[in-house]
Structure formats: C-alpha cells, structure tokens
Amino acid sequence: MLIDSTWPTQGTGVPRLVNPAQTWNNIAVNTVMNGGAKKPRRVRTAFTSNQMTELEQEYTRTKYLDRARRLELAEILQLNERTIKIWFLNRRMKEKEILT
Secondary structure, three states: OOEOOOOOOOOOOOOOEOOOOOOOOOEEEEEEEEOOEEEEEEOOOOOOHHHHHHHHHHHHHOOOOOHHHHHHHHHHHOOOHHHHHHHHHHHHHHHHHHHO
16 A cells, blocks of 8 residues: 655544555455455445346346446446456356255
8 A cells, every 4th residue: 555645644644545446445454364464355345226126137138248238237337347247147156056
C-alpha cells in the first residue's frame, strides 16, 4: 500500500490510500498469518434483490454468458464483470449439487 505523503490525515489519523479502489470498505483483515504477514481479503459481495432477480432471469435464459453480455450486465447492475462471471460459475455449481 502506497501512502501519499503530501496530505495530513483524514481526520482519523489514517493515511489516505493512493489507489482509490483499495478502501477499507471492501477489504477485511485476514487473521490467518502467512509467513508473519497479514494478507488483506475482500469482503463478500452483497447482491441487492434487484441484482439477484436480474441475474437469475439471465441464468434461466442462458447458463453461459459471452463477454459482450457480461459487460452489458455489469453496466446495468453496477457490478464488476468478474463478479458476474463468478456468480454464474457458482450458480452452475449450485444447480449441479441440487441435481446430484
């Protein structure tokens, strides 16, 4: 994590992060020690009911998305393309578990 040394503090005494995508809102501290260093871990994405409805509807239409449709959904639902890709992967695995 790089710290911008040209500013004081943000009122909390915590340095401002140079990468705005890396905030404390989307990173949790991993308590597992790996070689003495703590590794940041992403917080689980909480989908809204609207997002879940759209994803489930899209899944009923097709179980596999092409990249163009993933990008469309990402923009519509305000989610990361990778998040949608993983959601579909997990949804297929869930269906597979149900069938077995």
